[in-house]
Amino acid sequence: MSERLSAAFRKNRAALVTFVTAGDPSAEKTGDILDALVEGGADVIELGMPFTDPMADGPSIQAGSLRALKGGMTLKGTLEIARAFRGRHPDVPLILMGYLNPALAYGPHFARDAAAAGVDGLILVDLPPEEDAELGGALRGEGLSLVRLATPTTDRNRLPAVLEGASGFLYYVSVAGVTGTRAADTADVAEAVGRIKAETDLPVAVGFGIRTAEQAADIARIADGVVVGSAIVDLIGENAADPATAVRNYVTKLSQAIETAA
Known part of the structure; x- marks a missing residue:
C-alpha cells in the first residue's frame, strides 16, 4: 500500500473520500x-473510469459517465488526467474506480501504466475475489492497492474472501442497490462497520447514500472514511460553466463537518 494512502487514514478524524x-x-x-x-479538503480522491454499463451506479454517475464518453474520454485519457494530477499534488492519494472491462480492453500493461501515472490503487466493482488472480496480481506487483467492497449482504462466511488480498482500505457499501438513490441508516452502518473491523486492520470507508454535511458527520463518528460521489457528480452536471467552484464549496462543507465530528 502506498504511503500516501495509508497516511490519509492516520489522521485524528475520518478521511473524506470523494469521487468524480x-x-x-x-x-x-x-x-x-x-x-x-483538494482545496476543499478531500483526503482521498476516486477518479472514475467512464464506462457504458456502470451496473452499480445510479442515475447521477451514469449521467456523468455518458457525458465523459460523449466528450471522447478513454482509459488512456483517464491515466493522462491522473498523471497530470500527480504532478500537481504529489501527496494526495488517487484511486481509479470503475469496472473490469475497460481495464481488460486496455491490455496487459494496464497495471504498469496506472502505477507510472501515479495512481495508488483501484476499485473494480465487478471483479470478485475468486477472479482477481491475474489483474489483482499485476496490480499488487506494481505496488497498487486493490480496494474491495463489502455490502449489507456480505455475511460472516463471505467476509474472509472479500478481505483476502484487499489493501488500502475496505469500501463498505452502506445500502443495497445502486449509488445515490437512498440514504444510509447510521445504526445499520455502525453495526456493519464494527463487525468488519473485528475481522481486519484495514480502514473502513463508508459510501453510497451520503449527501449532506450532517450525514457525513454521522458516518465520520463510526467509520474511518466517508465516501461521497453522486452528490458531487450532480453538482458537476448542474454547474457546467464553473463546476470547480461549486465542488470546492460543497466539499469544504463536508470536510468541516467531518472535522467537527472528530
Missing part, C-alpha cells in the same frame, strides 16, 4: 475539479 468521473464535463475541467477537491 474522468472527462466529466471535459478533460480540462476534470483537472480543475480535482484541484477543487
Whole structure:
C-alpha cells in the first residue's frame, strides 16, 4: 500500500473520500475539479473510469459517465488526467474506480501504466475475489492497492474472501442497490462497520447514500472514511460553466463537518 494512502487514514478524524468521473464535463475541467477537491479538503480522491454499463451506479454517475464518453474520454485519457494530477499534488492519494472491462480492453500493461501515472490503487466493482488472480496480481506487483467492497449482504462466511488480498482500505457499501438513490441508516452502518473491523486492520470507508454535511458527520463518528460521489457528480452536471467552484464549496462543507465530528 502506498504511503500516501495509508497516511490519509492516520489522521485524528475520518478521511473524506470523494469521487468524480474522468472527462466529466471535459478533460480540462476534470483537472480543475480535482484541484477543487483538494482545496476543499478531500483526503482521498476516486477518479472514475467512464464506462457504458456502470451496473452499480445510479442515475447521477451514469449521467456523468455518458457525458465523459460523449466528450471522447478513454482509459488512456483517464491515466493522462491522473498523471497530470500527480504532478500537481504529489501527496494526495488517487484511486481509479470503475469496472473490469475497460481495464481488460486496455491490455496487459494496464497495471504498469496506472502505477507510472501515479495512481495508488483501484476499485473494480465487478471483479470478485475468486477472479482477481491475474489483474489483482499485476496490480499488487506494481505496488497498487486493490480496494474491495463489502455490502449489507456480505455475511460472516463471505467476509474472509472479500478481505483476502484487499489493501488500502475496505469500501463498505452502506445500502443495497445502486449509488445515490437512498440514504444510509447510521445504526445499520455502525453495526456493519464494527463487525468488519473485528475481522481486519484495514480502514473502513463508508459510501453510497451520503449527501449532506450532517450525514457525513454521522458516518465520520463510526467509520474511518466517508465516501461521497453522486452528490458531487450532480453538482458537476448542474454547474457546467464553473463546476470547480461549486465542488470546492460543497466539499469544504463536508470536510468541516467531518472535522467537527472528530
